[in-house]
Amino acid sequence: MPSLSTLLFASFPLLLIAIIWQNPDPIIKPITGHIAFKIIRQFFETTHCYVSVKTNSARLPHAECFSVSNGKFSRVFIDETSFPVVKEARKGHVIPGLWDGHGHLLPYGELMDSVNLFGAQTMDGVKERLVRYKASRPEAGTAEQWLRGMGWDQANFEGKWPVAKDLEIGDQFKDMYVMLDRVDVHCIWVSEKVLSLLPNPLPEVSGGETPAKGVFCDNAMDIVMKYYPKPSKERKTKFIKDAMWELNKLGIVGVHDAGVFPSELELYEELSADENWNVRVYAMMECETRNTFCPQDIAKISTTNGMLHVRSVKLFADGALGSWGSAMIEPYSDKQSSSGSLLINATTLSKLTHEWATAGYQVNIHAIGDLANRLAVDAFEEALKGLCPGSTLRECQSQHRFRIEHAQIIHPDDQRRMAELGIIPSIQPTHATSDMPYAETRLGKPRTEKEAYRMRSLLPLNPVFGSDFPVEPADIFEGIYAAVTRRSPRTGLDAEGGTKGWYSSETVTIEDALEGFTVNPAYAAFLEGKAGVIETGAYADWIVLEEPLEAVDLESLRKLKVKETWVGGKRVYKRAGPEEAPWVQN
Ligand SMILES: *[C@@H]1O[C@H](CO)[C@@H](O)[C@H](O)[C@H]1NC(C)=O
Ligand SMILES: [Zn+2]
Numbered sequence: 001m002p003s004l005s006t007l008l009f010a011s012f013p014l015l016l017i018a019i020i021w022q023n024p025d026p027i028i029k030p031i032t033g034h035i036a037f038k039i040i041r042q043f044f045e046t047t048h049c050y051v052s053v054k055t056n057s058a059r060l061p062h063a064e065c066f067s068v069s070n071g072k073f074s075r076v077f078i079d080e081t082s083f084p085v086v087k088e089a090r091k092g093h094v095i096p097g098l099w100d101g102h103g104h105l106l107p108y109g110e111l112m113d114s115v116n117l118f119g120a121q122t123m124d125g126v127k128e129r130l131v132r133y134k135a136s137r138p139e140a141g142t143a144e145q146w147l148r149g150m151g152w153d154q155a156n157f158e159g160k161w162p163v164a165k166d167l168e169i170g171d172q173f174k175d176m177y178v179m180l181d182r183v184d185v186h187c188i189w190v191s192e193k194v195l196s197l198l199p200n201p202l203p204e205v206s207g208g209e210t211p212a213k214g215v216f217c218d219n220a221m222d223i224v225m226k227y228y229p230k231p232s233k234e235r236k237t238k239f240i241k242d243a244m245w246e247l248n249k250l251g252i253v254g255v256h257d258a259g260v261f262p263s264e265l266e267l268y269e270e271l272s273a274d275e276n277w278n279v280r281v282y283a284m285m286e287c288e289t290r291n292t293f294c295p296q297d298i299a300k301i302s303t304t305n306g307m308l309h310v311r312s313v314k315l316f317a318d319g320a321l322g323s324w325g326s327a328m329i330e331p332y333s334d335k336q337s338s339s340g341s342l343l344i345n346a347t348t349l350s351k352l353t354h355e356w357a358t359a360g361y362q363v364n365i366h367a368i369g370d371l372a373n374r375l376a377v378d379a380f381e382e383a384l385k386g387l388c389p390g391s392t393l394r395e396c397q398s399q400h401r402f403r404i405e406h407a408q409i410i411h412p413d414d415q416r417r418m419a420e421l422g423i424i425p426s427i428q429p430t431h432a433t434s435d436m437p438y439a440e441t442r443l444g445k446p447r448t449e450k451e452a453y454r455m456r457s458l459l460p461l462n463p464v465f466g467s468d469f470p471v472e473p474a475d476i477f478e479g480i481y482a483a484v485t486r487r488s489p490r491t492g493l494d495a496e497g498g499t500k501g502w503y504s505s506e507t508v509t510i511e512d513a514l515e516g517f518t519v520n521p522a523y524a525a526f527l528e529g530k531a532g533v534i535e536t537g538a539y540a541d542w543i544v545l546e547e548p549l550e551a552v553d554l555e556s557l558r559k560l561k562v563k564e565t566w567v568g569g570k571r572v573y574k575r576a577g578p579e580e581a582p583w584v585q586n
Contacts, residue, residue, distance in 0.1 A: 045069040046569065049079055049089040052548055055534035056096050056519050068540040068569035071305070076534055092563055093548045095514070096532050097253030097541030098476045101521040102405055102426050102466030105257045105281065106264065107150075107185070109239025110231065111470040112246065115149030117180065121156050127169045134172060141176035144229050150181040150470065152189060153322070155438070164214025167191040179228065185471055186320040187217040190224055197227045207343035209325075218319040219290075219343055236267055244279045248573040250475050251562035253541040254280035254531055256426075256466065256521060258364070258405060259314050261286055262297035269301065272308040278572040280307050280539070282525040284314040284364050284405075291315055291344045293355045300360065305568070306539050309525060312362035314405065315352055316343045317372035321408065321435060321442060326369030329411060333444035339371070346375050353379040357387055357400055362526070364426070366405045370451055373410045377417050384421065397422045403464065403524055406431070409443065409452045419460060424524050426464040427455060429483035429513070430472040436488075436495040436502040448503070455483055455506045464524045465516030480513040481558035489558040510549060510557075540569035 049065040053076070060076055067075040115133040120126045134140065134147065141147040154161050167178050168191070178191035195214060202210065208220030216224050231239070247255065260268065260283040271277050287294035301310040318340060319325020324332055328339040344352075353363045363383070365376040380402040381393065388396035407425035410418070418425065432439075432453035440448045455463070465483065467474050478489035486501035487494045494502040501507055508516075518532030525531070530538050544564040545552075552560055565573040 045074055046088070047075075050092050050094045050544065053094040053534060053542075054096075054549065056515070057533050057535040059535055063534070066534060066540075071540055071568035071570075073534055073536055073538050073540050075536060090544070092544040092546065094534070094542050094544055095549055096518050096534050097539075097543055097565065097567065098251045098517050099254040099256070099280075099521040099532055100247075100252055100466045100469065100474065100476065100517070101256050101464030101524065102258045102428060103255045103469040103474060104259060104471075105243050105255060105279075106236060106239050108246070108470045108474065109236075109241070109243035110148065111150050112242050113148075113235075113239065115147070115180070116151055117149050118151030118183065120152065123157050123162065123166060125156075126152055126162075127166075130167075130173070130178075131169060134176075141173075141178060143177055145231075146177040146179050146194070146228065148179055148181075150185070151183050152180055153183040155322075161212035161215050162189050163212050164190060164192045164195050167214070179224065182217075182323065183471070184320040184322045186323050186325055187211075187215055188221050188224060189215050194224065194227070198223060207319075207341050209323075209341075211323075217323050218325050218341070222290075233267060236264070237271065240267075240271060241276055244277065245573075247279050247474060248565045248567070249562075250477075251543040251565050252279060252474065252476060253539075253543075253565065253567045254282065254521070256282045256284065256464070256525060258284050258366075258466075258468070259286045260284065260310075261288060262294065263288070265298060265310065268308055269303075272303050273305065277307050278567050278570075280309070280531065280541075280567070282309045282312070282521075282527070284312045285310060285361075286314050291348065291352060293352055295356075295359045295361075306530070307568075309527070311360070311526065312364055313356050315349065315356075315363060315365045317349060317365055317367040317376055318342055318369050321368055321439065324442070326409065327371040327375075328369040328409070329371045329374065330447070332442055333447070334441050340369050342372065342375070346378060349375055350379040350382050353402075354383045354386060357383050357402075362401050362403070364403045364405050368406050368408045370409045370411045370414070370447075373404060373407060374414050376404050377414050377421070377423060380423055381417070381421060394420070394422050401524060401526065406468075407454075407458070407463075409447070410454065412450055415451075415454065415457060418458075422461065424464060425454075425458045425461055426466060426524065427453075427458070427516070428466050428468045428472060429455065429479045429516075430467055430489065432486065433482045433488045433502065434472060436486075440495070453503070453506065455486075455508050456512075457506065459508060459512055462520045462523060463516055464521045465513065466521075476517050477560040478558050479517065480510065481554070483508050483513040483516065484510055484557070485554060492555060492558065514549065540566065542566050 045067040047067040053063040055063055063076045064079045065077050066073050115129055117126055175193050176191055177193050180189045205219045208218040210216050210220050285298045318327035324335055324338055324340055326340045327342045331339045356363050367373040367376040384393045384396045403424035403426050405426045467479050481489045486504050486507050494500055522528050522532035543562045563575050
């Protein structure tokens with residue numbers, strides 16, 4: 001709404017114009033018409049000026065001001081004093097709102113309501129956190145509401161898998177329903193009470209393992225999930241709200257939600273119209289049964305407020321490296337008997353890719369190991385050959401924009417094939433720095449050097465960057481730091497404890513990393529020109545920083561905090577702190 005001063009300011013010239021309008025002088029009329037247009041426009045716009053505005057747009061890379069109307073940028077400009085513009089001017093430096101190209105919204109919110117086991121270095125440490133959590137949540141652990149947690153790692157239990165019995169911690173934990181996700185969410189560890197619900201003997205599943213009594217990995221997790229009491233709609237709503245608030249605090253305005261079930265989509269649709277839904281969601285749909293074709297259960301959506309977009313699906317080729325689940329062409333270097341396992345065979349993967357693409361969906365395949373990545377490229381190539389008669393595979397790919405989620409370990413041949421076809425890699429820079437302590441042991445040096453955690457090599461493909469939250473912290477500046485330094489954002493150090501960076505030839509520049517979290521995810525979500533950029537017609541999403549991003553020194557980057565986050569022209573987060581009086585010009 002225009003302020004009273006704006007109204008007064010504008011009404012006088014309007015009156016003047018109305019008078020001049022009566023006098024149709026051929027020279028004066030166009031001028032007054034132009035002035036009238038500018039003044040009237042202000043009623044529908046809000047103009048914001050900052051010390052600097054980095055736009056990510058080739059049209060005007062560096063601006064000072066922009067106007068917002070109807071949730072979108074209506075003008076972007078360098079402050080001209082030739083005409084008085086009513087504007088709010090603030091200190092600070094602006095960059096486009098950040099996007100996480102691969103995160104999990106509901107699990108992130110759910111984790112905030114669960115036991116956080118990340119970084120617990122021993123079994124006793126895990127138990128201590130469970131006890132502390134339970135003391136404040138008497139309702140958790142019942143048959144209706146299992147006690148949930150996430151972040152354990154058998155590497156912290158001297159390499160031994162935990163067992164169900166470990167969860168019987170004193171009397172309080174007897175008969176409790178407990179389910180704890182491994183750090184990479186590819187295994188769960190459950191209590192005896194949960195085991196008692198399951199069929200005996202356990203059914204055989206392909207593409208899954210039960211490495212210990214009470215631990216279920218990959219497809220074997222489904223055995224347990226069948227009995228898991230899904231959180232109520234009220235709790236899910238709370239998870240989403242909590243998650244969005246937390247993401248806004250980090251400067252995140254959009255996320256590619258990497259696995260949304262049809263049953264959740266209904267809730268998303270309902271909530272996305274709510275004024276508290278402050279993160280744009282590009283949802284990758286997953287059928288209730290993984291790796292199937294279920295177009296009848298979902299619908300392509302793009303809400304008018306731009307807060308929810310559905311036109312992609314997620315398929316899964318393999319599991320994770322941490323639990324030797326990723327499918328490799330050659331055996332693991334530290335487990336010669338195994339080369340991981342595929343969750344789907346090549347025939348089915350190709351068939352599903354083709355079916356979904358024909359139904360108009362972008363296909364995003366989770367692939368970590370080099371065999372899984374190879375099958376993903378095979379499936380895409382085969383689909384592209386059939387999808388666009390008369391055009392090249394590359395042109396066809398630019399219509400379908402197939403992507404590989406994680407794209408972690410890729411054989412050089414397949415890196416080349418990806419480059420030729422233009423397959424989009426969706427990379428999590430902090431996975432590289434989290435896995436670097438063990439990746440080389442697992443893969444051996446040559447494979448690590450040529451295949452693993454490529455970043456710079458994949459830049460020509462405009463890779464999407466993400467965090468995979470809640471698997472990693474959602475903080476995008478940690479991701480930028482990891483990509484730019486190939487060092488852990490937690491410690492600032494590489495795998496050797498030095499500062500050179502882990503396989504530092506794969507580092508990227510800050511500029512590249514920022515593109516990975518802005519314009520690249522926009523393209524990979526068919527939102528180019530709408531997201532990740534400050535230009536006319538784009539969603540009015542931006543964040544305010546204390547300094548220009550280029551000026552932040554590397555070591556401060558990983559701890560960088562945003563001042564403000566704006567989504568659709570609305571401020572959704574403002575950091576509390578010493579108040580700076582916003583100065584108003586004119
Ligand atoms: C691939 O998997 C499908 C579904 O599980 C199965 O029907 C088919 O026989 C498998 N094909 C091959 C070649 O193993
Ligand atoms: Zn994920």
